[in-house]
Amino acid sequence: MRTAFLGAAALVALLAAAPAPKTYTVEIRDDKFEPPSVTVRAGDTVTFVNDDDDAHTATADDGSWDSEGLNQGQKWSHTFTKSGKVTYHCTVHPFMKGTLVVRSAS
Amino acid sequence: MKRRDFVGHVAWTGAGIVYALGTDGLVRATAASAKGQFAFVQISDSHIGYSGPANDDVRATLQKTVAGVNAMPNQPAFVIHTGDVTHLSKAAEFDDARAILSTLRAPLITIPGEHDVIGAEGPKRFAAAFARGDAKGRGWSSWDQGGIHFVSLINVGEGETMGVLGDEQLTWLADDLASRKPSTPLVVFGHVPLFAVAPEWGWTTTDGTKAIALLKRFDAATVLNGHIHQVVEHSEGAIRFATARSTAFPQAAPGTPNAKPGPLAVAPGSLLGVLGYRTVQVEGGAAWRERTLAQG
Numbered sequence: 168m169r170t171a172f173l174g175a176a177a178l179v180a181l182l183a184a185a186p187a188p189k190t191y192t193v194e195i196r197d198d199k200f201e202p203p204s205v206t207v208r209a210g211d212t213v214t215f216v217n218d219d220d221d222a223h224t225a226t227a228d229d230g231s232w233d234s235e236g237l238n239q240g241q242k243w244s245h246t247f248t249k250s251g252k253v254t255y256h257c258t259v260h261p262f263m264k265g266t267l268v269v270r271s272a273s
Numbered sequence: 274m275k276r277r278d279f280v281g282h283v284a285w286t287g288a289g290i291v292y293a294l295g296t297d298g299l300v301r302a303t304a305a306s307a308k309g310q311f312a313f314v315q316i317s318d319s320h321i322g323y324s325g326p327a328n329d330d331v332r333a334t335l336q337k338t339v340a341g342v343n344a345m346p347n348q349p350a351f352v353i354h355t356g357d358v359t360h361l362s363k364a365a366e367f368d369d370a371r372a373i374l375s376t377l378r379a380p381l382i383t384i385p386g387e388h389d390v391i392g393a394e395g396p397k398r399f400a401a402a403f404a405r406g407d408a409k410g411r412g413w414s415s416w417d418q419g420g421i422h423f424v425s426l427i428n429v430g431e432g433e434t435m436g437v438l439g440d441e442q443l444t445w446l447a448d449d450l451a452s453r454k455p456s457t458p459l460v461v462f463g464h465v466p467l468f469a470v471a472p473e474w475g476w477t478t479t480d481g482t483k484a485i486a487l488l489k490r491f492d493a494a495t496v497l498n499g500h501i502h503q504v505v506e507h508s509e510g511a512i513r514f515a516t517a518r519s520t521a522f523p524q525a526a527p528g529t530p531n532a533k534p535g536p537l538a539v540a541p542g543s544l545l546g547v548l549g550y551r552t553v554q555v556e557g558g559a560a561w562r563e564r565t566l567a568q569g
Binding site for chain 2: 198219220222236258260261
């Protein structure tokens with residue numbers, strides 16, 4: 168019980184130290200990801216919003232995540248937990264490219 | 274109607290065939306109709322699932338396409354759909370497309386576009402709905418019919434491989450063509466154009482030149498693609514290329530200032546005039562005619 172209490176206390180301390188998770192937005196418009204590069208912390212969420220008049224995807228080049236097809240007005244959110252840099256693209260418009268940098272939460 | 278609505282390819286000099294433009298605007302073969310004529314139809318880019326200003330009923334325009342093909346008095350040996358059957362690779366889109374295309378009287382062959390292989394499930398759904406039983410690798414295949422050697426290539430895929438054939442497929446193609454005589458009429462299908470129409474819009478196959486090199490020893494090779502929703506013709510030596518109209522919506526012409534690829538809305542009442550399909554006749558070389566949905 169005591170151990171559990173200490174563990175919980177440590178978790179509270181950690182949460183107090185780390186900034187609250189944020190949500191970022193990447194807009195898809197005119198065949199571009201805006202902004203083209205986003206830096207977040209592990210635990211943050213990125214919402215991809217298709218504001219374009221064409222279908223798009225946001226798909227990690229390494230295959231680790233994929234919005235799949237988004238029609239105009241549709242959005243897709245993903246919480247990034249693994250730190251590192253991932254480049255991504257739209258599978259139906261491969262010339263559309265973006266970069267997402269995930270920094271460790273600590 | 275514009276002359277180019279009728280005429281995709283007016284004169285093909287291979288094998289001594291002459292195609293003439295009649296006073297009614299229709300192309301007629303003056304020699305090819307005599308014997309051994311082989312005909313097929315190409316349809317493309319139906320984008321079932323799209324609904325927007327460029328076309329609010331893509332199922333209806335595909336149905337109209339099928340009705341036009343079914344009304345041909347001499348049915349084609351087959352109909353090939355050169356990809357982007359669906360808009361977002363959704364299960365319901367494949368179901369709708371399959372239901373409409375299954376009403377074709379002629380046998381159907383379908384190759385995928387990049388819109389048919391979105392996400393992890395897209396390729397599986399496409400394969401379940403349309404894959405050829407004799408396909409190799411990711412779906413490429415070849416067959417002989419009517420004295421012609423047909424090849425269907427796959428240049429879309431998962432991830433960033435849209436517009437890429439890949440070494441495995443190129444090796445297969447080299448082996449497939451190796452035993453064919455140069456006099457064998459060759460017809461090659463793919464979704465994305467093999468030649469560079471507009472690379473900045475993704476309208477090219479980056480290793481397409483390697484495939485084109487393999488076709489150069491043939492007396493008459495024809496390469497038919499979709500993807501760009503409009504007719505663009507091109508030739509390199511004895512190889513003739515043509516992209517096809519969509520059954521769903523047009524896209525901007527390459528090089529149009531301030532334009533981008535994607536659904537292009539046209540003036541009310543003019544949509545059917547920019548959608549259509551292609552009838553192809555092969556004897557020696559291939560000759561084709563474009564038919565818009567406004568023509569029925």
